[in-house]
Amino acid sequence: MARTPKGNAMVGQSGGPTAVINQSLAGVIEEACRQDSIDQVLGAVHGVRGIEEEQFVDLKRLGKTELEKVANTPAAALGSTRDKPDEEYCHRIFEVFQKHNVRYFFYIGGNDSANTANIIHTLALRAGYEIEVYHIPKTIDNDLLVTDHCPGYGSAARFVAHALMGDDLDNRSLPGIKIDVIMGRDAGFLTAASVLARRHEDDGPHLIYVPEAPVSLEKFGDDVETTVSRCGRCVVAVSEGIRDVDGVLWAKKIQHHLEKDAHGNVQLSGTGALADFLIAKTKHRFPRGRMRADTFGYLQRCFPGLVSVTDAAEARLCGRMAVRYAVGPDLSGSIALRRLGNGPHYGVETFVTPLETVAARTKSLPKEYLNAAGNDILPSFREYAEPLVGPLPEAGHVPGV
């Protein structure tokens, strides 16, 4: 066969890091090292920026023990980038590829990375330069199209589930109103994972708000009030991407509000603003109640020591399979996961989807997982998310408390 000419492989990481992004990197490295058709395995330092600046590391020099250590370390070990290359930028990358005889390119990232991969692939086709370009999915938001779920999501969701479980126990011991703001500006998957913390009927989170279900401040306050009168307390999981019924992000509305009020003295687009705003706008209803809000922030995406075993294994698998597809008869594309079963029969297989099916677009949390009132997540989502997150700690309670 030898359809693809012998040449070098380049691998890079892009976008917000995850706890398992290095598993995919390790998968690419170990599999690429096994392939006769691949000569050098080059790591692009800080993604496309490293390619443009010709900053590479020789990944074949990584020993097996070192590789495993890297695989088990959160955040992009090669360095990441926020650069979203336009056509011109991609053209420079393509030139670097030609110069260094790069015939395999593996880009680990989200939909923007798939887009970059797609542009480069198109340029190469146009120039008649043979190169296999593979996008390897990575995102805590779980918002990539086609794939059943994204590597990186399970571990972030695991953190969120733990966090809500601890916070609900905390709130149970000192009852009050607690609002937790969770990452995911457009997709509610990560916020929805908070439902996994709920084991018994009176466990929090009692209310869950995702971007896919807009809510007015008044409805939000009403919901909290109803919960407090029922449970004597209320734990709320809110996406940072929560929207008002007019579709405008609350975060944007606050920004507007505060810029006007603060005379430029303090810039309040920070992480705490939404949380504090929700408290400020709700607390008049609970003059004697304890109210507090936390914003989980970056902790969600790269927390060490709490990785989902399934997520880690799947991230590794995606890296490995990308190389196998690349040296096989498949054409360029994005690696996707297909779910083969659920519950105890959970399993996945990989397949290749064309780059353009994943590039520059995102997936929302399907409406079928939302309750009618738009303030909770249905049990069907639990079935979807549980295998990705893995087993959670069990909570013990003293009867009668």
Next chain:
Amino acid sequence: MARTPKGNAMVGQSGGPTAVINQSLAGVIEEACRQDSIDQVLGAVHGVRGIEEEQFVDLKRLGKTELEKVANTPAAALGSTRDKPDEEYCHRIFEVFQKHNVRYFFYIGGNDSANTANIIHTLALRAGYEIEVYHIPKTIDNDLLVTDHCPGYGSAARFVAHALMGDDLDNRSLPGIKIDVIMGRDAGFLTAASVLARRHEDDGPHLIYVPEAPVSLEKFGDDVETTVSRCGRCVVAVSEGIRDVDGVLWAKKIQHHLEKDAHGNVQLSGTGALADFLIAKTKHRFPRGRMRADTFGYLQRCFPGLVSVTDAAEARLCGRMAVRYAVGPDLSGSIALRRLGNGPHYGVETFVTPLETVAARTKSLPKEYLNAAGNDILPSFREYAEPLVGPLPEAGHVPGV
């Protein structure tokens, strides 16, 4: 002997919960169940409030499996309270004790709980009512006097160390300025634990600010600037109790600042305000740099699945020993830990210290752990904290990145 009359035992939990406060509860229960001199083992629901309202649960009914489950669950399983009883409140508690023949009282909490225990003990002495009153230490702040360290601290510190480790890896992959605000309004122990995340010279946190080392906004900005020019990035761990050189909490100054500016529209004493303020006041120095701040909030104190094994064991020990001291010849007091060795020879033993030596006062992070510049923690602190926190994940790096 039979110095103490046969009677009932009461146990309660108080103040902000910790991840191991139920280990102390389990220690009290299992040991109390073994004692002939103790009849009923009553749990006060929500601490002193439950005593005042005579809301008790019978803890002898908890099976061994249930007890272990409770022991391994974060946050106060009996419910906690923020009530700080005055003399009159304590008098009512004392009356309830007499009514229910409570002859042993175990109160798990911080220095306020030690104070409550002390007042009740004094009332009992005055009335000639024989009761053994023991305070069992609990706090994530590690700010109790006499004891080498407090149960609850090790697990919270473990969370902080993990969080900073993940956040530093995140920042390494996408370089910028990151500020993490950590709990501990008066004592810097928890913030100081962030130093454990630093393994190599260029690891973050690069700067650590504790309440014990006041710093001006200008010095703070200078420090960040120096770090950025040295490392190309900067991870900062800041205590929520950080103070200006005039000794005033920055959090208080912001409050003042914002109340004036926001015309009461938005109340910004929330968790995010300090973090956002630090960003706002520093970012003009880095017009092109990425700056972000997170406030860890409640996640630090009750996070499940990340408990320090040593912390859990010591919390349990304190609970058990309180009962043994209570039925033995010792007088009422607070349980304290004495360190017997360090590093691989780490170990502790318990002793009893009079309630008044712990009550209503707090300990600061000793100056000997602070560097001269007031922006870092010295290696001697690492020696102090490491055994309490337990082993941390190892990070792998790709050489040349």
